[in-house]
Amino acid sequence: xxxxxxxxxxxxxxxxxxxxxxxxxxxxxxxxxxxxxxxxxxxxxxxxxxxxxxxxxxxxxxxxxxxxxxxxxxxxxxxxxxxxxxxxxxxxxxxxxxxxxxxxxxxxxxxxxxxxxxxxxxxxxxxxxxxxxxxxxxxxxxxxxxxxxxxxxxxxxxxxxxxxxxxxxxxxxxxxxxxxxxxxxxxxxxxxxxxxxxxxxxxxxxxxxxxxxxxxxxxxxxxxxxxxxxxxxxxxxxxxxxxxxxxxxxxxxxxxxxxxxxxxxxxxxxxxxxxxxxxxxxxxxxxxxxxxxxxxxxxxxxxxxxxxxxxxxxxxxxxxxxxxxxxxxxxxxxxxxxxxxxxxxxxxxx
Amino acid sequence: xxxxxxxxxxxxxxxxxxxxxxxxxxxxxxxxxxxxxxxxxxxxxxxxxxxxxxxxxxxxxxxxxxxxxxxxxxxxxxxxxxxxxxxxxxxxxxxxxxxxxxxxxxxxxxxxxxxxxx
Numbered sequence: 016x017x018x019x020x021x022x023x024x025x026x027x028x029x030x031x032x033x034x035x036x037x038x039x040x041x042x043x044x045x046x047x048x049x050x051x052x053x054x055x056x057x058x059x060x061x062x063x064x065x066x067x068x069x070x071x072x073x074x075x076x077x078x079x080x081x082x083x084x085x086x087x088x089x090x091x092x093x094x095x096x097x098x099x100x101x102x103x104x105x106x107x108x109x110x111x112x113x114x115x116x117x118x119x120x121x122x123x124x125x126x127x128x129x130x131x132x133x134x135x136x137x138x139x140x141x142x143x144x145x146x147x148x149x150x151x152x153x154x155x156x157x158x159x160x161x162x163x164x165x166x167x168x169x170x171x172x173x174x175x176x177x178x179x180x181x182x183x184x185x186x187x188x189x190x191x192x193x194x195x196x197x198x199x200x201x202x203x204x205x206x207x208x209x210x211x212x213x214x215x216x217x218x219x220x221x222x223x224x225x226x227x228x229x230x231x232x233x234x235x236x237x238x239x240x241x242x243x244x245x246x247x248x249x250x251x252x253x254x255x256x257x258x259x260x261x262x263x264x265x266x267x268x269x270x271x272x273x274x275x276x277x278x279x280x281x282x283x284x285x286x287x288x289x290x291x292x293x294x295x296x297x298x299x300x301x302x303x304x305x306x307x308x309x310x311x312x313x314x315x316x317x318x319x320x321x322x323x324x325x326x327x328x329x330x331x332x333x334x335x336x337x338x339x340x341x342x343x344x345x346x347x348x349x350x351x352x353x354x355x356x357x358x359x360x361x362x363x364x365x
Numbered sequence: 366x367x368x369x370x371x372x373x374x375x376x377x378x379x380x381x382x383x384x385x386x387x388x389x390x391x392x393x394x395x396x397x398x399x400x401x402x403x404x405x406x407x408x409x410x411x412x413x414x415x416x417x418x419x420x421x422x423x424x425x426x427x428x429x430x431x432x433x434x435x436x437x438x439x440x441x442x443x444x445x446x447x448x449x450x451x452x453x454x455x456x457x458x459x460x461x462x463x464x465x466x467x468x469x470x471x472x473x474x475x476x477x478x479x480x481x482x483x
Contacts, residue, residue: 032371033371033375036371036372036375037375037379039372040372040375040376040379044379044380044383048383089391090390090391090394090395091394091395091396092391092395093395093396093397093398094388094391094392094395095399095403095404096399096404097404097405097406098401098404098405098406099406100406106388109384109388110381110384110385110388113380113381113383113384114377114380114381114384115377115380116380117376117379117380117383118373118376118377118379118380120376121372121373121376121377122373131372131376132369132370132371132372132373132376133369134369134370134373135369139443140373157418159406160406160416160418161406161407161408162406162408162419163407163408164406165418165419165421166421169421169422169425172425172429173424173425173428173429176428176429176432176436177428177432179432179436180432180435180436180439183435183436183439183442184439184442186439186443187439187442187443187446188446190443190446190447191446191449194446194447194448194449194450195447196443196447247407252407253406253407256391256392256395257387257388257390257391257392257395258388258391260387260391261384261387261388264384264387265384330482331481331482334428334480334482335480335482338480339475339480342435342471346464346468349442349464350461350464353446353449353457353460353461354457356449356450357449357450357453357454357457
């Protein structure tokens with residue numbers, strides 16, 4: 016043990032620092048990937064029960080090992096690159112969609128002082144990274160040299176950028192109310208009790224943000240990008256094996272990310288829901304990270320619920336909802352929130 | 366201050382590396398037996414009969430242009446929203462003028478039919 020600490024101290028401080036950061040990143044990414052794996056399992060199970068089926072139940076007890084079986088299957092499948100595809104871009108596209116989906120977690124506050132990098136422009140960083148993800152989709156569709164892939168990519172890109180506007184406006188509302196871009200400060204601005212959470216004063220923005228999040232991640236009922244009954248699988252029709260798995264991983268990681276962000280910006284993040292009530296003391300032993308995960312899972316459940324219950328929108332309906340409904344709603348609400356903030360109207364805007 | 370961003374940069378690199386590792390694991394462990402038909406792009410059982418990089422609807426282009434305008438608008442609103450408490454009523458009204466100009470443009474494009482997808 017002494018020997019190991021000697022070796023550790025022998026390294027210069029900069030390298031020690033980088034190693035520490037890497038250890039922390041692994042501590043974030045590993046649970047995240049396991050969460051993604053079991054989110055796919057939860058999706059199949061929950062949708063199964065909603066449709067009065069059982070869902071996967073063969074691999075391991077009650078099907079609990081199903082995600083691992085899926086991973087091993089995908090790893091041993093051939094990765095095909097279609098003739099006429101731009102090989103470099105074709106293989107680069109999945110990385111471009113997975114990289115941002117994981118990297119956004121760098122600024123995520125899991126608990127009061129549990130955050131990898133407490134940067135001031137946290138929300139701006141996340142907005143930037145979620146915008147980068149659209150490159151993965153476009154490049155994948157273009158590089159495949161397939162008509163379905165190109166059509167899916169065009170649809171998906173137009174849809175993502177349309178909903179990104181509504182999403183951005185919803186974030187502006189949160190910023191006005193919180194007065195900071197730092198995610199930790201946004202949570203602290205909601206401190207007090209459940210009635211201080213931004214979900215109440217910003218309720219329309221909460222709805223717009225979450226529905227835009229569903230559209231951004233190309234999930235049902237906005238999944239025309241994949242639209243398996245019309246354009247087979249959209250932008251990733253030509254991908255197989257692990258190249259497909261990376262896209263899949265990115266899609267689910269993005270869903271969990273949107274759920275976590277919704278929990279942070281509207282549902283008080285790691286704050287206890289019993290704050291300010293007589294139950295506060297009884298639940299004070301529960302760590303904040305538990306509430307954060309619980310709220311994120313609660314929001315993530317809606318992604319699965321939507322998929323089980325809503326039929327797919329038509330493309331013109333999707334674009335109409337994004338441009339003609341969400342953008343006017345958010346602009347009006349930003350004006351109202353700004354007035355409330357400047358004149359210190361209710362307690363949310365102190 | 367800038368040191369705060371070191372973990373962010375490392376995290377982005379790690380994210381890309383994880384994707385690359387998964388990709389290479391698949392290429393290494395999976396079979397690799399390409400032949401002509403397998404490598405043709407999917408086309409419902411037909412032979413592909415023209416280049417896939419075809420013309421597409423100009424409306425996608427229009428959406429992209431409108432997106433740039435609105436996204437820039439959001440980029441302007443972000444710093445305004447953060448300091449709204451300090452700049453007070455004057456700052457708020459100044460941004461409302463700006464928003465008003467944007468709304469006029471929005472109404473114009475709506476009436477012109479730029480948002481129609483029928």
